[in-house]
Amino acid sequence: MSVVPKPFVKWAGGKRQLLPIIEKHIPDEFNRYFEPFLGGGAVFFHLVIQKKQVKWFVSDLNSELVLSYITIRDKIKELIESLESHSTSYFKNPSVYYYKVRDTNPKNQVDKVSRLLFLNKTCFNGLYRVNSKGKFNVPLGKYVNPNIVNKENLLAVHYTLQSKDISIKHHDFEDALKNVEKGDFVYLDPPYQPVSNTANFTSYTDSDFNYKDQERLFGKFKSLDKKGAKILLSNSKSKEIMHLYQEFSKGIIEINANRFINSVSGKRTGHIELLIKNY
Ligand SMILES: C[S@@+](CC[C@H](N)C(=O)[O-])C[C@H]1O[C@@H](n2cnc3c(N)ncnc32)[C@H](O)[C@@H]1O
Numbered sequence: 001m002s003v004v005p006k007p008f009v010k011w012a013g014g015k016r017q018l019l020p021i022i023e024k025h026i027p028d029e030f031n032r033y034f035e036p037f038l039g040g041g042a043v044f045f046h047l048v049i050q051k052k053q054v055k056w057f058v059s060d061l062n063s064e065l066v067l068s069y070i071t072i073r074d075k076i077k078e079l080i081e082s083l084e085s086h087s088t089s090y091f092k093n094p095s096v097y098y099y100k101v102r103d104t105n106p107k108n109q110v111d112k113v114s115r116l117l118f119l120n121k122t123c124f125n126g127l128y129r130v131n132s133k134g135k136f137n138v139p140l141g142k143y144v145n146p147n148i149v150n151k152e153n154l155l156a157v158h159y160t161l162q163s164k165d166i167s168i169k170h171h172d173f174e175d176a177l178k179n180v181e182k183g184d185f186v187y188l189d190p191p192y193q194p195v196s197n198t199a200n201f202t203s204y205t206d207s208d209f210n211y212k213d214q215e216r217l218f219g220k221f222k223s224l225d226k227k228g229a230k231i232l233l234s235n236s237k238s239k240e241i242m243h244l245y246q247e248f249s250k251g252i253i254e255i256n257a258n259r260f261i262n263s264v265s266g267k268r269t270g271h272i273e274l275l276i277k278n279y
Contacts, residue, residue: 003156004049007040008072009065009117010126015042015189015234018273021255025275027230030185032057036176037189038168039065044187048160059169059176064116066170071113072154073161073168080151082114087148090122098122098140121146177220182228190217192236192273211240218244225278237272251277 007014015022022043031054035044038060048056060066071079090097102119106112120126123138161168169176173190180186191209214235224231225248235241237254245252257273 003152005045005156005160006153007042007045008150008153008157009040009068009120011040011065012127013189013192014040016040018234018255018257019043019046022232022234022275025232025253025277026187027185027279030054030183030230032181032184034058034177034180034184034186035189036060036171036173036186037191038069039189041069043189045157045160048163048166054165056163056166057169057176057179058166059171059173061170061172063170064112066168067109068113068116069157069161069168071109072157075110076154076158078110079114079117080149080154082110083117083149083154086114086118090118090146090148094122095140102136118148121148121150173217174220177224180224180227180229184229186224186229186231188217188221188231188233190214190233190235192234193238193241195236195238214240214244221245221248221278230279231277233274233276235274235276237274241274241276245276248276248278251279253277 007016019042033054033056035058038044038058044058101115104115106115122141122143124141126141193214221231221233253275254272255275257271
């Protein structure tokens with residue numbers, strides 16, 4: 001494989017920009033890797049090409065996102081054809097075609113995923129997010145020449161996902177972490193706890209993931225710690241998270257993050273996030 005696989009969607013809370021910092025805290029050795037809040041998979045793709053003899057268990061609760069991974073793995077030819085057709089129609093008349101596709105709700109697997117990838121590349125801010133309730137209503141983005149069919153990367157992801165050592169599932173993080181054992185490494189990147197009511201965090205916080213879920217995750221963090229797994233968690237530097245994880249305070253690292261999520265460029269300044277580890 002000549003091209004290194006990278007996230008094929010721009011995802012809310014994506015960790016591509018933070019990889020240089022996260023990388024420093026990845027254990028040198030582990031048997032199995034668990035990432036139950038996979039999103040665009042920045043950390044997974046970064047590691048999977050480096051570490052041999054590891055078994056990978058990646059998952060997310062977002063069914064359309066998981067379907068995208070599965071479709072790239074199993075139906076790449078049809079998917080690329082469908083994206084190419086979107087691309088041709090888009091460039092004839094971007095705004096008309098964008099809104100037309102936005103209003104569709106395809107049932108077919110390839111069409112569904114191809115719509116998601118198309119909108120992700122062309123919508124405002126490139127932050128297509130699907131959730132169980134909300135209708136997707138992001139306007140057209142201001143791209144001059146969006147790379148709608150990133151064929152090289154899609155093929156690189158396709159080849160990578162052929163490995164029998166990679167399991168991709170759609171489930172809640174608790175189910176995903178049932179079989180974690182001593183010697184395994186778990187990277188947790190949940191939707192972040194909002195820092196304050198005034199912060200414009202809703203744009204990349206999954207509103208379905210509330211404080212009860214953060215507590216549920218903390219419970220899991222503790223039980224995996226007892227089992228002897230290595231755990232690394234990303235979250236906001238919020239009062240609630242600092243309080244929840246106080247018994248792991250020795251493993252709390254503050255990082256200056258520049259997330260480029262806020263659409264107002266003046267607000268795209270660095271802010272502090274946390275990495276919390278138990279090792
Ligand atoms: C901050 S994003 C992860 C971003 C990812 N690290 C990346 O680089 O793109 C959080 C993810 O958690 C998923 N999620 C939300 N609630 C979940 C739950 N209860 N169990 C598993 N995944 C969940 C969302 O669908 C979203 O993809």
